[in-house]
Amino acid sequence: MSRKLRSQSWFGGLDKDAFIHRSWMKNNGLPDDAFDGRPVIGICNTFSELTPCNAHFRGLVEQIKAGVLEAGGLPLEFPVFSCGESNLRPTAMLFRNLASMDVEEAIRGNPMDGVVLMAGCDKTTPSLVMGAASCDLPAIVISGGPMLNGRLKGRTIGSGTDVWKFSEDVRAGVMSPADFMAAESAMSRSPGHCMTMGTASTMASMAEALGLALPGNAAYPAVDAHRARLARLTGRRIVEMVAEDLRPSQVLTRQAFANAIRINGAIGGSTNAVVHLLAIAGRVGTELTLDDWDRFGRDVPTILNLMPSGQYLMEEFCYAGGLPAVMKEIADMLDLDCLTVTGRSVGTNIEAAENYNPDVIRPRDKALTQQGGIVVLKGNLAPHGAILKPSAASPGLMQHRGRAVVFETIDDYKRRIDDPQLQIDENSIMVLKNCGPRGYPGMAEVGNMALPQKLLKKGVRDMVRISDARMSGTAFGTVVLHVAPEAAVGGTLALVEEGDWIELDVEGRRLHLDVDDGELARRRARWSAPKPEMAGGYQGLYVERVMQADKGADLDFLIGCRGHAVPRESH
Numbered sequence: 001m002s003r004k005l006r007s008q009s010w011f012g013g014l015d016k017d018a019f020i021h022r023s024w025m026k027n028n029g030l031p032d033d034a035f036d037g038r039p040v041i042g043i044c045n046t047f048s049e050l051t052p053c054n055a056h057f058r059g060l061v062e063q064i065k066a067g068v069l070e071a072g073g074l075p076l077e078f079p080v081f082s083c084g085e086s087n088l089r090p091t092a093m094l095f096r097n098l099a100s101m102d103v104e105e106a107i108r109g110n111p112m113d114g115v116v117l118m119a120g121c122d123k124t125t126p127s128l129v130m131g132a133a134s135c136d137l138p139a140i141v142i143s144g145g146p147m148l149n150g151r152l153k154g155r156t157i158g159s160g161t162d163v164w165k166f167s168e169d170v171r172a173g174v175m176s177p178a179d180f181m182a183a184e185s186a187m188s189r190s191p192g193h194c195m196t197m198g199t200a201s202t203m204a205s206m207a208e209a210l211g212l213a214l215p216g217n218a219a220y221p222a223v224d225a226h227r228a229r230l231a232r233l234t235g236r237r238i239v240e241m242v243a244e245d246l247r248p249s250q251v252l253t254r255q256a257f258a259n260a261i262r263i264n265g266a267i268g269g270s271t272n273a274v275v276h277l278l279a280i281a282g283r284v285g286t287e288l289t290l291d292d293w294d295r296f297g298r299d300v301p302t303i304l305n306l307m308p309s310g311q312y313l314m315e316e317f318c319y320a321g322g323l324p325a326v327m328k329e330i331a332d333m334l335d336l337d338c339l340t341v342t343g344r345s346v347g348t349n350i351e352a353a354e355n356y357n358p359d360v361i362r363p364r365d366k367a368l369t370q371q372g373g374i375v376v377l378k379g380n381l382a383p384h385g386a387i388l389k390p391s392a393a394s395p396g397l398m399q400h401r402g403r404a405v406v407f408e409t410i411d412d413y414k415r416r417i418d419d420p421q422l423q424i425d426e427n428s429i430m431v432l433k434n435c436g437p438r439g440y441p442g443m444a445e446v447g448n449m450a451l452p453q454k455l456l457k458k459g460v461r462d463m464v465r466i467s468d469a470r471m472s473g474t475a476f477g478t479v480v481l482h483v484a485p486e487a488a489v490g491g492t493l494a495l496v497e498e499g500d501w502i503e504l505d506v507e508g509r510r511l512h513l514d515v516d517d518g519e520l521a522r523r524r525a526r527w528s529a530p531k532p533e534m535a536g537g538y539q540g541l542y543v544e545r546v547m548q549a550d551k552g553a554d555l556d557f558l559i560g561c562r563g564h565a566v567p568r569e570s571h
């Protein structure tokens with residue numbers, strides 16, 4: 001390698017500072033030649049026993065280290081904040097930006113020449129990529145992989161998706177509490193993240209689609225030996241990337257984001273990909289807007305027959321050919337010249353891909369939905385936009401006019417939803433306020449509100465629901481999300497009252513509150529902002545500086561790439 005590596009500004013030379021850096025590192029048993037100028041590879045590990053999706057990373061990291069060593073690098077593992085979706089309160093999304101700050105500063109402040117990003121659970125992928133993009137050192141993603149399929153009484157069940165279904169069935173009286181409890185242990189039966197096309201699987205797919213991970217990263221199960229081999233190859237590849245000086249800014253182009261948006265439509269990916277890709281683009285300085293999601297994804301068919309949009313799970317997706325097979329099916333919609341971390345183009349990466357199961361990865365003429373991309377809605381109720389996932393919605397509700405049943409907060413919703421006196425029917429539109437970035441805070445996954453028990457018992461299984469919240473990628477329904485501006489900052493959503501008429505027109509991309517401007521002005525004059533749930537600390541900083549959903553819900557002072565230079569020594 002002809003150029004001097006970044007790590008040598010720590011470990012090279014004979015002065016006092018180099019002595020300090022090398023000497024303390026040697027207490028781990030490192031020999032003198034570990035500091036001879038070979039690439040130092042940081043392994044950013046989101047292992048945590050409180051993040052069940054990533055709890056198997058102790059084993060996976062050993063494969064990465066072996067790959068780095070085999071390629072002539074020095075692997076050094078470091079921990080960062082682990083955003084576990086299933087346990088963190090009030091919502092993991094509140095801490096995505098905090099985790100990204102941890103990642104960014106850890107990379108910049110330490111002697112590494114490249115970094116492997118170990119991601120798995122929902123927010124760990126975007127937080128790691130956001131942090132790495134803000135430093136722009138050579139970086140590559142390895143995902144932990146999905147769990148094995150859930151199995152209950154001889155049938156396959158999917159994480160998240162069947163939770164929502166079973167919960168509704170129990171409340172409707174068509175599933176027993178005993179069967180519900182049996183499903184709890186049957187659903188999560190191996191290490192790994194959700195095996196539906198939830199946010200974890202979606203973001204693993206987005207990492208591969210953007211060109212940040214090796215082909216096959218998205219779908220191999222956590223316990224498949226291919227996952228370990230992929231980790232080993234990832235360790236080897238990052239050493240080569242350092243030699244090539246192949247950095248995120250060269251991969252994360254506007255064309256790469258356009259590819260990812262189209263691929264998200266093809267796989268029926270999570271709506272959460274919207275805020276995450278917008279935030280990642282903001283960190284690397286690539287132009288991307290909410291409208292681009294509609295512009296690039298509008299005519300993309302959903303061809304992956306996977307829960308929650310379809311029938312199968314990640315195991316079947318993997319063995320049908322994985323993401324490369326999906327990409328090849330829609331290759332004419334993609335920019336095949338985009339550079340990836342392989343050092344090759346997208347087109348070269350997918351050239352040999354095959355579809356081994358056309359019922360899982362369907363041909364385009366048999367798509368689940370011909371227009372499967374994320375829909376961006378606008379109108380007086382969402383001046384800056386709102387989104388809807390057509391592949392998970394009911395066709396009969398895609399054009400709908402109904403009266404609003406309004407819940408001011410999530411607590412108000414929980415108190416009233418099963419009240420027999422609640423004035424609601426299947427034609428009503430459920431409206432939930434104050435669950436956006438500032439309002440919750442953190443924009444929790446509560447937008448797919450469970451329906452009233454009295455309607456469930458009548459057989460109703462979907463209604464139009466509108467909020468400034470998000471929903472789990474495993475969820476489904478005709479759910480309008482990410483309304484911007486949110487209610488907590490005085491968006492029109494804050495002014496909706498019980499009984500107002502609302503119109504949803506998905507084809508026309510319109511979301512309209514049928515209340516005249518004069519009345520809205522009178523309501524606005526009476527409105528006052530809710531008090532924050534918590535004062536001070538990180539939550540106080542978050543509420544003060546978080547941007548709206550249409551901007552990716554990043555903190556305003558984190559936008560842009562700050563690079564990896566640190567000119568001053570520590571002693």
